[in-house]
Amino acid sequence: MPPRAARGADEQRFWLSWPEPSRSELATAQAERWWRLHRALGKEAPRLGRLVVAEQSFQHPQVPGEQRALGHWPSANGAGASPQPLRLIDPQGRVVVAYGPEITPQAVMKDVRRLLKRNPAAPR
Template identity: 40%
Template sequence: MTDARIVRSRLKLLALFAVFALPMAMAWGMVEWRLGIPDERTAHGELHPDLPRLADWPLSRVAKDGADDWLMAFDCTNDCAASADRWWRVHRALGRDAHRVSRLRIGEGGGKTLPGEAIATWHEMPTWREPGTLWILDPDGRPVLSYGEGVAASNVLEDIERLLKLNPERPLARLHDE
């Protein structure tokens, strides 16, 4: 064998090692030195890990359409009909994923109940409650995000769509509910 062929064979072997070793070295560097990992938030809502689960909220009764449903719970203080309509429109904008989300109106509010909406009332006002807040709760009843009164509906819709995409529906979930 000539020296040129040996050098070429060794270069090919080194290139093959590099193809497999470089991604691992880059991943290790990203983990160790936090290089290339975004620090910015992607959700529009506020995270509140200290909020209690839905079962521990001082509410009269809570009903969801399905056991695996996410829940949009909103505290209705002023202009209940308008905020109920606003969140109903966000719910409808989910399209084919709308069956994965239930809505809960908290407060008296008057007016008619919109389709797919349940109503509950506070037994006592919790200290963490802020009037006009919308909470997104996971299927286990843990609060994931909360939004203040002036949030844009498009931001809420975007966050819910992202949550539903990152948490896909079980393959036979629809049949299980029926």
């Protein structure tokens, strides 16, 4: 679910969300990877938010525009299933796409652009 502080004026915002890895260097690399993808969206960037979830504390410095939440990363298929490392979430908090560990930024970018194209921004 998108963070409460980010809801309201941003009702049309989609979210890219992931659990923070426990190793600091992996957490930093992952945050920077998704920040670069976000910047590459250009004028569509305000329609996508980035939310990183950590169990107890954050291992990486916060990158610009990143939202943070402390909590448990929920498993999609029950307690025994391994969690997906990345999810694309709609403005209502529903998971649109859950990616496996082998996902590339190019594949995510393709999905994000397709999603934003098929869901035009509301007129202001």
